Structure formats: C-alpha cells, structure tokens
Amino acid sequence: MRNAGKLVAFCLASAASTAIAQAQTASAESDQPQASAVGADIVVTAQRREQRLIDVPIAVTALSNAALERAGVQTVNDAQAVIPNIQINQTVGNGFSPVISMRGLAPSADTSLARDQPVGLYLDGVPISKSTGAAFDTVDLQRVEVLRGPQGTLYGKNTIGGAINLITQKPTGEFGGQIWLSYGQWNKFQRRISVDLPAIGNVKIKLGYSGNDQGGYWHNAATRRDFGRMSQVAARADVLWEPTSNFSARYAYDISNNKGTPTVLAISAIGASFPAALRGLVRPYVFPDRPGPDQVSAQSAIRSNFEVTGHALTLNWDVGHSALGDLTLRSITARRTMKSRSLSDFDGTPVDLVRFVLNNDYESFTQEVQLLGSGAEFKYTLGGFYSNDSYSVYNPRWNFQFGGNNYDLSDRGGGNRSVAGYGQLTWTPSFADKKLDIAVGLRYTSDRKRAYELFLANSAYAANPAAVGSGVFARNANGSPITRSGQPAAGARPGAGGLGPYDLIPLSRHDSWSQVNPEFNIVYRVRPDWSFYGRFATGFKSGGINDTASTNAAFNSPYDPEKLTSYEIGTKFISPDRRVSLNLSAYHSIYKNFQAGVFVPELVTTNIINAGEAKFTGVEVEGSIRPFGGLTINVGGGYLDAKYTDFVLPSGQDVTSTYKIPLAPKWNYLIGGVYRVPVGRAAIEASANWSWRAMQWATITPDTLATRKAYGTLDARIALTDIPLTDHTTAEIALWGRNLTDTAYWNSGINLGVLAVRQWADPRSVGGEVRIRF
Template sequence: MTRTATILLAGTALAGAWPAMAMAQDAAPPEQATSLSDVVVTAQRREERLIDVPLSVSTLGGEALQRAGVADISAIGGYVPNIQINQTVGGAFGPLISMRGLAPSADTSLGRDQPVGMYIDGVPIAKSTGAAFDTVDLERIEVLRGPQGTLYGKNTIGGAVNLVTRQPTGVFGGKFMLGVGSADLFEQRLSLDLPRIGEIGQGIGAFDVKVAYSGRTRDGFFDNTHPNARFSTFGEQNQQAGRVDVVWRPTEDIKVAYGYDDTSSRSSPAMLAISAPGAIGPGGAYASLYPYIQNAIYTSRPDGIANDYANRSDFFVKGHSLTAEYNADAVPFFGDVTIKSISAYRNMKSRSQTDFDGTGVDLMHFTLNNNYEQWSQELQLIGANGPVKYTFGLFGFKEEYGVFNPRWNFQFGGNKYDLQERSADNTSIAAYGQMTWTPTAFDERLSLTLGGRINKDEKSATSLSQSYSAYLANPAAPGSGVFQRDAAGNPITRSGGPALGALPGPGNIGPSDLIPLTATGSWSEFTPEFNASWKLAEDWNVYGRVATGFKSGGNNDVAATNASFMTPYEPEKLTAYEIGTKGQWFDRRLNLSAAVYYSDYRDFQVGVFVPALITTTIINAGKAHMSGVELEGTVRPVDNLRINFGYGYTKAEYDEFILPSGQDVTNTYVFPLIPKHNYTLGVDYRWPGVAGGEVVASLNYSWRSEQAGGITNDPLSYRKAYGLLDGRLSLADINIGDGRTAEISLWGKNLLDEEYWVSGINLTLFTIRQWGDPRSLGLQASVKF
C-alpha cells in the first residue's frame, strides 16, 4: 500500500458529473421526486440559493459526481455550457480550462498564469500543473462564468471553478466502492465519518473527523510497440489520493476546520502521433529527415505507435488548510457577522519525459521537472445588518518554484541537449469589499451590489538556458542562451575560465559555470464590480452585471535570449457586461437559467515571434471582444424522470492585433481552443421497487463544434466537431439490513467510439495530435453504511 493509502483510510475521486447540471443536490427521494429542490452555493463567499446569485453559475453535486466514476475534472466540460477543459500536450496533470472565449496558453510553464481560477475550500490552486488531482469526498463543484475580480482576485477573467469538499458529520458512517473496467481498470474508493468526540460547549468542545481514500490503476488504450519501451501502453495510470478533515467546535459560535489532501500519480505519457509532415516532409527545409517519419503519420486514430523515449508523467501534490470562523449576532453597526481566516500551504512536484516526434527514432524529446510551493492567507468579514449584506477581506499569497528542463533535438542518440533551468519568487497582496443593499421600498425585490478589489503583484524570475549547437558555434551569439554576459555578449562565468567549458550536461559538458539572469516586475490593478437584481417572484429573478478582472503580468521565463527574458509583459484586462434570469416554474418541475454577455478584452497576452528579440516572446498584442449566450436547465415532466440540458455560444474576435513585425493579423488570426457552439443533453430515469431497491438509467451526450488549435488559424491543428455519449445503469439503494444499502452499476464512456483528439500542436517540422480515449466499459459495486 502506498504512502497516501497508509496515512489515509478512505477516499473518493473527483469525478465527472452524471447529468445533474445546475443541481448541487442529488435526486430527491421518491416522495419528493416530482419537484426540484433548492440549491445552496457559496459563489459569493456566503451561503445563498443558487437562484438568488446574480451571475452565471452552474453546480454539480457530490454524490452524483461519485456515481459517474470519472477520476478527474476534465469531465466538467461535458455537463456545463461554455467551459472546456483540455489536457496539456503529452500529459494529463495540467488541465487547461477555457471559459467564455478565454483560453490558456499552450505554454503551461509555471511562469504563465491562467484565465480561469480554481479553488478548493476557498484556497487558490494557483497553477494548472498538478491541478488534475483527485479531490476526495466532494460535496459539489461550482462553476462561476465571467470575471470574478472582486471576490476572487487575479487570474479569474474567464471565471472560477470552486471545489467544495464534504465536511465531517460527527455520525459514524461511510461508503466503500470497488470497480473494474476496460484496459484492466481497477478502482477503489472509501469515505468514513467517525463518531463525534466530546460535546459542543462542554469542556474543550466537539471533534468531528472524516477520512477518505481513492485509488485507480489502469493500462493505457494505445500500445507502445518500441522493443525498448519502459511502458507497454500510453496513458497508463496509477493514481492514489487521500484526505483527512478534522473539525473542532468548542462552542456554537466557533468552528475550526483542518484539511489535508495528498495525491500521487505515476503514469506513462499520452500518445503523441504525427498527423501531418511540415518542414520534415517532401520539399521541406528538412526533407532529408522525412524517411524517419514517413511510416509514422496517422490521419485517423492509431492503435499504437513506437516511441523510443516516452517514459513517465508523474505528479505529487500535498495541501494543508486551516479555516477558523467566529460568528456573532447583533453586533452594533455590523449586525450578524462572521469573521473567517483561511490559511493554506500547498506543494507540488512533477516529472515528465515526453517524446514529441511520434517515432522510434531519437529526434525530439524532453524532460520537465517542476518543484512548486505556495502559501496563502485570507481574512474575511462577512455579515448583514438590516437591508445591507457585506463582505470585506484581506488576502496575501506567495509562491516559489524551480524547473529543470533539458531538451534533445535531433541528437540521434547523442548525449547532447539544450537546457533550461528557471526559478521564481512571486508575491501578491489584495484588499477587497462588496456590499449589497436591498431597500424595503420595493418590497425587497430590488438588490444593488457594489464591490472592488485592489491587488498588487511582485514577481522575480531567474533563468539559465543554453542552446547546445548555437553555444558551441558562438557563445556570444544572442541565441546561444540566457545567462549573464559582458558588453560584447560573451558569457560571464563564475570561475572566470573559458566560457565554452561552462556548458552543463552529462557526458559532454561539465557542471555549469554560467551565471543565471534575473528579471523582476511589479503591477497593481483595481477591479470593480456592479450588479442589480430584481425579484419578479419568489423563485424568479433577473439581473444585470458589470464586472472586471485581470490576468497577471510577468516575465518571459522560458525565453531563448537575454533580450526576450528581460522584456516583461503587462497584465491583460477584461470588462464584462451580462444580463440574465433564473427561475423555477410549474411547481418546481422546471429549473431554467439564461445569460447573455459581452466582454471587452484589452492588452491580451500572446506569444509571437519578435524580430528584434530573435525569438518567440509573450507580448501585449492589442484589443478584442467576446459575446455569447448560456442556457441551462432541468425539467421533471413526469415522476422519476429528469431531463437536463445546456447550450453555450461564444463568438470571439480581435479588434486590433498588430505583430511586432508590423503585420496586421486582426482579421486572420483566431482565438484557439474555443468552440463556437457546445451543448449537453442528459436523461435520468428511476424505477423504484425493483429487487429491494430501484433501477436508475442515465445517458448524457455532449457536443462541441470545431475549434482552432492555435492563433494562426492553421488548418492542420484544427479540431473537428465531435460528440461524446456516456451512460450508466444501476440497481441502487438495495436494502441489505442494519441501515446499509448497496448499489451495482454498469457504465460506459464514449459509447459511440468517437475518434477525436484532446490536444494537438503544429511544431512546424510536423503536426502532432493527442487522441482521446476510445469506448470504455466498466462495473462498480458499492456499500453505504
């Protein structure tokens, strides 16, 4: 048993959702099956009915997530409109979340911030790398669309994803599940609530404890046919996760909650297959290399390929959080108030070895090792006094990381490589406030909200890189690497010895004698928000919202030249205008929400070739706008039948995009990873009174239109439109005595065996694709006690 399993007794994987869109709770019990229950969320840092929150929010319930049996958050995009979660090229531990036309950069280095924030119990998950961990025993997922710059801060211009874990109940009970499936899948999940120790208000108070564990092993779906391959298949998984929650309640007014999560994943990389030749092709600049790839080009999904280098794709994540709350009633001037402190520390280590050329020849591969730490502290004052509700807060954040990234390009078995080592030390502080006024003059139908946040970032990046061939040819050439140089461009060494002997690397060069280069920057931004909502009926609201957000500026830490590395980029900014409505009708048989938005996008960051810097560099390129629609709902036309539906439309266009060369690409470049249309349709039906339980059948179909793989509108990297059908058939709530119930389920994913790719990139030399999983089937059995 692994270290995580030894520490933690139980767990459940963060799963993809069954058709429960816009429903944070699971299906109502049979006696309530004709209506839809209220959904409570904390999207605005306080508990509110979803229908009363004046912004576009979707929720997915925890029990439904567990039943779906999917092990990572990539499934969210199949159930929520206008959100897409892609895998990084060559691996699955760095989810790339796109929302409302805002897509992350294909460069997933730790130096790049993302446009959509992720949070677990109020703690920011600052980097996408390592964020695809199993979250055990989840209560719900909240998806907030549009900028969240006031309450959530930087890097939420597209929206935010909140993961809310289930808290201990203090009552003994739990759930255990075993599952098997295609590709030798074996999974287990266990969550356990321990009996309460002590009593609230007596002695030292009461302690509630919950422990959880999940494990998942699986072979890959695609073969690696190379005779010396370390793994026989691509995408093999060996992932385990655990979580411990301890809640101390000394009095009714004080609550202290500690959470610890631990995830480890040891996998083989995803299959990267060549789909089209480029410069390595007939008539190309490197046509002499074409014989190495001509038999490894696949325009449709292959069963496997031969890779000489693809070895591993591992990550390890640990997190600690301590949340303390104090509640006081009728405080003069403040009214009923909650004071909250959220303290957290997280660390992540990842290592990957990926072969980019899709062949059995040593053409292109790299190693990437990351070591990341973050600390965060937030203080909140949340309260209500008469017609006014308020939230005020202070936030502090610090992160440090180091990266080791050697790359082998056309060395043909030699032990020579380009190398990049980089590190950073970044801090951020913020203060924010938001107030909502509900005057009595309109029978408390009108609510007006005003908020704002001031944020200050400071970043320091250090880089040492060498390009092997360029350095040997001329160490003083700008393209030979990033390191300290004299006025003539020659390397400055620590020892003062010959610069040529300073190249690092085993076998051909010795320990580095070069001196890294450091770049710093600081930025401040203010992000206000205003919204107004009107209650047409108890269960029907309309609202209008104007919100702002920004994505942090930074340094070009993966730059290939000194000039590029020392050229910072500024924050990008977004202002969104949104109107929407939410309601329940027909005795709560129909739940419907809709939103229309327009976003003004300025100083957007993009990596382009800059002639003066002789390399690709992130710059602030210009202006753009996005507009779109979101529609989702749930309907119960008859008893025991639930139909869920959602539709998203996004149109994103550049208003001004001039390359550093002077070329105007406003009308030729496109927004990548953004389908114009996407929809989902789910059906869930229950037959009670079968074999001492009930039969539950569910189907969910999600579809998205074609989308560009990169900004240059390259047809080779375009993804075709595709749809995925998932299903599940369960015999649930089987009474097995002593208050215990059992469930047996058959499930299937991609039932139509759709051929699609989850990521791809045109490397100029050739285009590679990472194919999605084919059809898979499985069986699960669980006991609840």
Template sequence: MDRGEASVLKSKTRLNAILAGASVMALGTALPAHAQDNAAASAREANNTIVVTAQFREQNVQDTPIAITAMTGQMLEARGQTSVADLGDFAPNVALEPATGLQGNSIAAFIRGVGQADSSFALEPGVGIYIDDIYYGTTFGAVMDLTDLERVEVLRGPQGTLAGKNSVGGAVKLYTAKPDGTGGGFVEATYGSYDRLDLRASANFAISDELFARVSVVSKSADGYFKRLDYGCVNPGEGFPATGDGGSDCVLGTEGGRDLQAVRLALRYAPVDAPFEVTLRADYANDKSEIAPTKLLYANNPNVRSYVEGDPAAGIPFDSRFLTAPDSYTSYATYSNGGNYTTPFGIDRQVAPGSFSVNPQGSVESWGVSGHVDIDLADNLVLTSITGYRKAEGTSGIDVDGSQLAILLQQFNYSHEQFTQELRLSGQFADGMVDATVGGFYYDANDILTGRNQIPTLLFDFLSDDLVTNRSASAFGHVEVHVTDNINLIGGLRYTNDKKVYNYSRLNVDGSVPSGVPLTPNFLLAGLNGESGTFKGDRVDYRLGFNVTPIDDLMLYAQVSTGFKGGGINPRPSAPDQVLTFGPEKLTTYEAGFKSQLVDGRVRLNGAVFLNDYTDIQLVRYNCPDSVVLSCSVPSNAGDAEVLGFELETFLEPVDNFTIDGSLGYLDFDYKEIKNASTQVTLGMVAPFISKWQLSAGAQYRAELPGGASITPRVDWSYRSDFWYNSINNDYNKIDGYNLVNGRITFESADGNWSLSGAVTNIFDKFYYTGKSENVASFGVVTGNPGRPREWSVTLRRNF
C-alpha cells in the same frame, strides 16, 4: 444563513439529528416504502436547492445573480465524473482538458474563451481553481480527483472582486465533504477496460460531541490505451534496427495509463457554547500516471536524418513514413535520442555528450494543509480566516517527433510551493438591509522548473534550472443592499498588487556555461545564465449590478464586472535581450441573465447573455527584429477583442422519477485589433479553445422494483463544435467538433446500502482529439492528443 444564526441553531441541529436517527430506527422496515413515496420530490428539491457561497455567504444557487453551474457530489457520481477535466462536458462555454504532453500533468482551462494552456510558471492561469476556498495558483497539477466532494461550483465570467486575479474567465471551486459527526461512509470498487481498478472509501464519524472527522482514500490504476510501437520491428525492411524486444506485437510501451493514490483527512471542531468553529484539512496524492497520449500527425523536416553513426538506415529523412495509421491509438515514439544527428548548419554530424532518454510519465506528488476558522464577533458579524499551504512536485517527458530520429526531446521537473492567507469580515447591517464583506488576501509562491532540452537541429542540448517567485496581495469589499424584498443592488471592489521574478539558468549538459562561440552547442544561449527579469503591477477591479424578483421563482439580473490575468516575464528567451516583461490581460463583461423555477420545481431554466471587452490579450511574438537572435517566442500584449455569447441551462422532471438536464453555450470571438504583426495572428482568427457551439443533455429514469429496490439508467450526450488549439489558427491545430455519448445503469438495494453500476463511456467509440501541438515552421512536426476510446466499467458500492 449567517454565522450568528448558525451558532444559535447548532444545538437544535444536533437534537434534530438525534430525533431523526431515533425515528429511522423506529420506522424500521417501513422506511424504504416511505422513501419511495418521497424519492421524486426529494431529488427535485435537492436539485433546486444547491447552496453555494460565491458571494461570501450561503445562498441558493437560484438566488445568486451569477452564471453558475453547481453540482453536488451525488450528481457527479450519477454522471460518472471523477476528474476536474470531466466538468467541462456539461457546463456551457467551459473547456477543461488535460494539456498536451508538452505541458506535463497540467490542465488547459478556459471559460467563455479566456484561459491558459501553457503550464509555464511565468504565465498565469485565466481560470481560477480553488479547493475549499484555497486558491491554487498554477495549471500544473490541477487535474484533480473529485472523490468525496460536497459540491462543485463553476462560475462563468470575471470574478475579479469575489475571487481575485486570474479568475478572469471564471472559476472552478471544489468543496470537499465536511465532517459532521452523523456517521456513515462508503466503500467502492470499480473494474473496467484496460485492467482498470479503482478503489475508493470514505468514513465520517464523531470523535467527541464537539470534534468530528472525515477520512477519504482513493486508488486508481489502469493500463494505457495508447501503444508505442517499435518502428524497426513493425517495418523490418527499412533498415532501422529494432529498439526493444517488442515481441510479436512490437509494442515498446503505452501512454494514457493511470496510477494514482490519494488520502484526505478533515477535522472539524464545533464547540456548542463557544462562538467559533475550526475546520482543519490535510491531503496527499501521488500520481504516477503515464503522459497524455501524443500521436504524430505531420512529419517533414529534411534537415533531420538517421542519427546512429554507421547505421544501415543512415540518411533516411524525417517524413510521413513515421506516421502510424490514422485514427489509431499508436505512435513510433521512443522517448530516446542517440548521440549523433544531422543539423541544418552545414555540419554533417553534431556529437552530443551522450544519448538521452526520458520517462513517458506525467507524475505529480502533492500535499497540502489548510485551516478554516469562523469567529462570531457579534450578532450577524463573523470573522473568517482561511489559511493554506500546498506543495506539488512532478516530472514529465516528451518525444515531440514521435520517431527514432532526434528532433526535440524534453524532460522537465516541476516544483510548486505556495502559501495563501485570506481574512474576511462579513456581517448584516441596518436590520438585515445590507450584507457586506471586507477582507484581504495574500499569495506567496516559489516555483522551480528544471530539465533538459535536446533540440539537435538547432544545436541546443541544455539544462535549465529556473526559479520563479510570485507574490500577490489584495484588499477587497463586497456589498449587497436589499432595497426591497424584491430588489437588490450589488457592488464590489478589489485592489491587487503583484510582483514576479524569473531567474534563468542555462548550462551545457556537462554543467559548463555556454561559450557563445558560433556553431558550438548552445552558443545562442550564451549570456542567459544568471539573468533575471522582474514584473510589477497593480490593478483595481469592480462589480456593479442589480437583481429583481418580479414574481415568485423568477429572478432577473444585470451587471458589469471586471477581472485580469496577471502579467509576467518571457519564460523562453533565446538571448538576454529577450528577457522581456508583458502586462496583464484585462476583461470587462456586461451581462444580463435570469433564473427561474416553475411548475413546483419540475422546470428550471437559467440563462445569460454577455459581451466581453477583452484587451491586452497575451499573444506570442515569433519574430524579434531588435534581438541578436531573430527567431523568438516572446509573450506580448498584442490583441484586443470582443466576445459575444449566451448560455442556457435547464432541468426538467416531466413525470416523477424521470429527469432531463441540458445546457447550451454560444461564443462569437472577434479580434478588433492586432498590435504586433510578428505574432502572426490576424483579425480573422479566434483565440484557442473557443467553440462557437457547446451543448449537452442528460436523462435518467429511476424505476422502482418490487420490494423497494430500484434501477436507474442514465445517458449523457455532449457536443462541441470546431476549435483551434493555438492562437495562430491553421489546419494543423484545428480540432474538429465531436459528439460524445456516455451511459450508466445503477441498481440500488431497498435499504440503500448496496449499489451496482455498469457504465460505458464514449459509447460510439468516437476518435477525437483534445489538443494539438503544431511546430511545422520550427521542426516540421504536428502532434495530437487523442481522447479516450470506448471503455466499460462495473462499480460495486457499499454505504454504511
């Protein structure tokens, strides 16, 4: 429905709402029986009529010629999905995981094998994250809560013309529930494993006949499921002193705990007789959760010995003794280094300015405001303005070696600030034969990364305070030509101009500038302080396609579309001559698909097959023969590849009240060229986070009880095959495939006001890893991030 039609129907909609409310009151106790008679049809209709806005206008997802997984807020609740990281379990060829501890509170997001796992502000995401059409320009702080959403759209394939840069793999779009003045809300409490306590509430109300409001709040807390053990306490005979009181269980602390509070407010002004509508939103979140659990999997560095001068355990090497039991949620990480340690430069002891400890936390405090304005300029012509400001600040600390020894300890403070503005002019022309949108987009971000990096084995112990400015502007157009009632042509074009500046600060921990004198602390970094690098680039993306409807409830489509992931500057130079830029990744996708609804909506089957032409892939060089420092970590455009894949999604309702949903994804990644051997990537390797197979299935049955109440059991299963976490594939960073099964059962009262749910996630208590970090060559260390174990919860909800 376009804005012109929406404006005309405003008063009718309100009248219908009033009449519907009066009808409900008149029906009284007869309503539950009537609801039972129509429950199956309503659920089926809701599943088949999800409205999306992927093409700048409202469309049924089944009428949109894009590979989309769309879920309503009710669907998310039925599956128990509460975070962005949960969405990848049920969308084909999608991986959304909390990043490794090295990356702080960020997300590793990949769609169809394209994405980003590094949270550095110098690097761009490969999957666009949007909140109410506001682009969020970094992976840091993107593990967002899904409370009180209207819907989620997961778009697969490059969205270069529709969404813009960095949506090259696809996009994840979150839409919060709008205030509509109809009243209602809910209060919900959840208690579960590890003293989990979640509280959620939302209220939707009218302030006046034309001004509506919605308020949502959430609080989540839980103890960590991963224990940090005191090595000296657990192994008293090895000479290491205990580092804490430990108690009888020798526990220093935990990882994986949750501590989140958030609030969201929305105001919607919709005057009946005026040709405009305004929605204002504001939100605040304070996430003080513990860092993602990090388990030491490999330890072998003969250059590292006990660090405490005079320690009776002096001389004990860093080796497998610091590994805890396999498949256990434990480590010996102390998140602290002492003041003395052995180095590989022939110096027996290198004295640091003092001991260094960090907090094992992945905190993010964020807030944002936005304004969405629609103005009817004429019949079927709407001007839309979307303005947003967001700021996020956070801290993360990581003890990479997971032991009492001093190898790599880091503390980072992140600050991300962004402003976005989008203007769109949309309309229908030629008696409805043409739908067209033109517009412009502007993005302005300022990022700061401060921290301390203590790497004793390389004589590094320095402070960083880097500033990154990121500007992007684009102009775009999208057109759909309805040639006949059954044939549509689609075209799109977007021009983007980018500029990014990275300013480096490298200081000794006492605030002085590294001297450059050999074998003094941080001498390799001399000359980097005050350096800066600049990246500039522009890009044109396009989309061409068509779709046909040969019979009712069957749509066929084909298209070619492009997108890119922005270029940048090396964020981790070891010398000034490593301050180098790299260009954007580029993707062209050839795709054909179908969408179908059969048997009166009881069967829905959607599918797509695609070929990605993936060029200038950003890979890291680890050898820089032209630099004064041979060892390096420099991103470069060093790879070209082809990716062949297909996807299927289905929804079945074989009998009333019994539904089955499922998905299947397949990816075949094939490097065609590696342009620089120093990346250590070879043609037989594949990009990170690419599982050849990804499957999911879910089933639920709503059983009606005497008196009108109901009970609904649901089970969900997901599987992904093996994948690698790093571009350089080896056994150290290979993650074995795994199956996960979740279950939930919900009792709902006859009037729908009360519900009680019990849930178990990871029912079979599968031990698996969501990520691995491999630093064998540099530090002799491999770590992994265990996924959550089996957990139970009970939820009580009151709707009003």
C-alpha cells in the same frame, strides 16, 4: 506513498466492515432525487456566503454529490462531460495538468509555472493557482460550483474567465461512509473509501482514500510503458473542532500521488523542412487520424509523475449581533506543494527526434481573512488576501534540431507575491418588498513577480551559426550564467564553456503591477423562483515575465496585465410546479492588452505578447425539465463570437484579421437525462450525457494542422441503487460506459514547423462498479 495509501485503505476498510457487521447507528448518505429535483432550492457559496442559486447574479452551474457520482467525476479533467460552456483539455506530454477554458478564455500558452490562468480553481476556498498537477483526485466532494464570467471582486486576479469551486464534505460526527469499487476496460481499477467517525467530544473526524490504476490504452512497440497507463493514490484527513456553538476550526490535509504515461502522442504531419534523410524512417508513424493500438512506437520510456500536497486551516467565528449587524469572521490559511517529474517523447516514433525532461517544484502559502455582515437591508463582505509562492523548473531537451547529438537546457525559476483587499455591499431595500438587490464591489490587488532563466544551446545551432542570435542564454561547465555578445564563427562547435566566446552576466528580473477592479450588479425577483439580473464586472490576469525566453530581449520584455470589462444580463426561472427550470445569460466582454501566446517552434516554447484588444460576445443557456415522475432531462449550450479587434505584432505586422482565439468553439451543447424507477425498496436508475463542441483552433495562428474538428462524446450509466442490506446500509451496482461512440479526437497538439504532433483523447471504455453506503 503507495504503501502508506494501502495502509490507510486497509484501516478504513476494516473500520467500515466492522461497523457494517455490527449495524451501528449511522446516517446513510442518500443520492435519491428529491420530489422537486428540477426545481429544488440549490444552495451555493459563489459569493462567499450561502445563497439560493436563483438569487446569485452570476451564471453558475452547481453539481451535487449524487450528480458527480453518477457522472464518474473524480478530478477536474472529468467535469467537461457534464458541464456546458466549459472546456478542459490536457497539456501535451502529461494527463495531470488541465487546460481550462471558459467563455473562450484559455491559458495564453503552456502551463508554465510562471504564467497565470484565466479560470480560477479553488478547493474549499483555497486557490489552486497553477494548473500543473491540478488534476489531483479530490476525495469526498460534496459539490462543484462553476462560476462563469469575471470574478475579480470576491475571487481576485486570474478569474477573468470564471472560477471553479471544489467543495468537500465536512465531518458530521455521526458514523457513516461508503466503499466504492469499479473495474473497467484496459484494467482500470478504481476504489474509494470514506469514513465519518463518531464525534470524540467536540471533535469530528472524516478520513478518505482513493486509488486509480489503469493499463495503457495504446501499446508502445518500442518500450513496455504503454500510453495511457496510470497509478493514482490519494488520501485526505479532515478534522473539525467545535468547542462552542459559534466557533469552529477545520483542518484538512490532502495528498495525491500520480504516476503514469500520457495518452498517445503521435505525429500528424511532417513539414517541408523535415530532414530528407529521416523521412523514410518517420513516414510509417505519421497519423493524420487517431493511430491504432499497436501503431505507435515511442523511442524513450515516457512517464509523468506528480505529487501534490495541501494543508488548510479554516477558522469560523459567528460573532453575533452588533452595531454592524450580524457578523461572521473567517480565516483561511493554506500551504500547498507540487512536485512533478516527466519525460516526454514528442514525436512518437522509434527515431530520437524530440525528447525532453520537465521537472517542476512549486510551493505556495496563502492567507485570507473575511468579515461577513448582514442587517435588515444590507449585507456586506470585507476581505484581505495574501499569497507568496516560488517555483523552479529543470528542462533539458535532446535532438530537437534533428542534427545529431543536439541538446539544450532551460533552468529557470521565480515566484510571486500578491496582496489584495476587497469589499462588496448588497442593499435589499424594504420599499421594493425585498424583490430587489443592488450590489457594488471593489478590489485592489498588488503583484510583484521575480524570475530567472539560464538557457544553454549547444550543437543544435552549430550547423547554422546565424540562427544563434545575440544574447542567447547559456551556462558554462561551472554552472555560471552566460550569454552571447556576438555571432559565433561559421562551423563553431560547443566546448566546455558553451558556444564560442561569451560574456558572463546574471540574468534575472522582477516586475510589479497593481490593479483596481470595480463591480456592480442588480437582481430583481418577479417572484421567489424567477429573477432577472444585470452585471457590470471587471477583472485582470496578472502580467508576467517570459521565463522560457531564448534571448535577452524577450526575457527583458515583460507582458502587461490583461484587463477585462464585462457586461452581462440574465434570467433564472423555476416553474410554479417546479418541473421546469431555465437559466439564460448573454454577455459582452472587452479585453485590453489581451495576453496572446506566440509559439516559437525551434525552441518548443511560447512567448507572451500583448494584443491591443479582443472582444467576446456570447449567449449561454441551461435548463431542465421533468415531464413525469422519475425522468429528468437536462440541456445546456452556448454560442460564442470571439475575435481580435486590434492585434499588431512587435514587428509591425497587423494580424487582427488572421490570428485566432484558441480553444473557443463557436457552438457547444450538452443534453442528458436521468430516469429512475422504483423496484421494491430499491430503484433502477439510468443516465446518459451527450456533449458536443464545434470546430476550434488549438493555437493562435490559423494553422490547419492545429484545427480541431467538431466532435461529440456519449457517456452512459445504469444502476440498481438503494439496495437495502441492513437498516442503515445500502448498496448500488452499476454498469458504465464513457465515449461510447469511440469518437477519435485530440485534446492537445503542437505544430513544431518541421512536424506537428497531437495528443489523442481516451478511446471508448466500459466497466462496472459496486458502492456500499453505511
């Protein structure tokens, strides 16, 4: 993949440099702020059709290509710094699997391929249904749309928190593109080349390549694999065929190969049950705060490698006028794969305490068909959706119980088949002078999931046979699935067939769920640039199987779908002089069968159980103001009150008042600005963003070791932009800084009981970049 990426980069760079030298006719991309930058109409596709942002009865944040470039957004992980009311963390042990939380809704547990996420991620309408490997580099982004609140009707299951749409630029058929090079601290070298080729008949082609190499942030004294190393290569080919004026076929292929090590993972505390014989060895590596650059010494050669590929075919046919109105028929067919190989050292010490391999393989096929119609007073969307995916996981772990020569293995897999049909009808009555929109929607979803697990636990339990419960999975020397029917004798040691006497039985199951989700919303426009809306929406996150379970009972206790009912009101305002904009929303959401992840420290896994009920109430605000030409100030923030109202554990213990909603800070805000000053035919553009989040819990239990303190980060950039090189070529030179305050905060962590570990976020980094547009 690396050689192929270099070849693509060389070909694209050669084509671009030749074109610049010859000064061929091109249409340059421009990221200059429009005259009405604050109040300009922004067109989004949040409801599967193009609409003005102000007409959408959803809390939506839209970031243009210019805003993304200015903020340095390349992957989903980067978006948190410029989007309010959203959190994007990393999974413990790797930096390529984002944990996305919106309106307090975060994944119930780890990023297991068997579990669904509460926030949907879409690339040009194709669902990226698993977060594992989802932080791939997206070449040629046109804009990002963040939809907050449940999107159950048009987007389906697993969007109860919201959805993120990544929308790429279509081929134009006119020659143009850009070359971007950036170099920063820690030997961070990024490059991106994008070329729009001249049309060949009715075929348009766009090619893109990106690379991202980075040295480690923290030196690992035990190995040469420093923490924070990265080597990322991505490529994209986009072909648009338009044989007639009313039909188009667009095929896109993307591939992203990511290799590296996670950001630094270090022990933050050791528990009372930690072996006394090891305390002296481990204590120098316990860091309640962020460790220094040379203080961590991980025993194993940690690494995290991912490869993600995607194929998407989108057919669009403007049928034209009919008895059902003006019709458009659309089909989106996609296949995506993900392969990951990682080795993690959980303790960050030269003592071999907690080490494991996690190998994932995933494949999905999706097909969606949409019929969009519009008439004098009505607009409607009808659709059908089908998906089928499968996964397998190989997860051996060493020395977890600290007893020496310890080992366990989880070998699991499964899949999901989902079928859905949906519709939405919007009425714009003429008697209201088209100031009123009333919409109703309905979606039916049917899910079927399957899973298997083989769990082997050997001498880790030999020192304490009573810890081995009846029904613990294992696999014998021939690979046959086995499970215990009783307790082993005291002092039993594992033999070729596993721990003691076992009964041979296969361990797998499948379960099905179905759900109907209605929606109702209303929009009233006081004037074209000022609207109020109200929304009633429902959604659900699919049920599932605890495929990482350690006992038959847990494996054979599937968790039910999480159901949501949400009420929301809001207003969207743009001043007549288009210098001020304001989006304000308030919501109240009730969750039934809330899926809560209960961590099992001795097995480093999380089991999902259903809490009776949880309620989320919040207020969100986004606004911008342009006090004078050239300056734009953006603000955003939110308040969230999230709590369980009914939560009883299977044991009968009522934890309603003690258990916490994780990754749900009560307050968050963002303030930023852009100032642009003309300098001859060029311009100086300075921008900065300050993002802050209040204290939050990292886990469901009220654990002080899993309490993330309030923190804020500052990013800034200054550029000399639109430097004319030729009639059709411009350049930009910029300096940038991220986390300029060098805030020490951790973005993921786990308390294993005997010890707690934290994965720390990136420290301050600065650099410069050059961009050429042609």
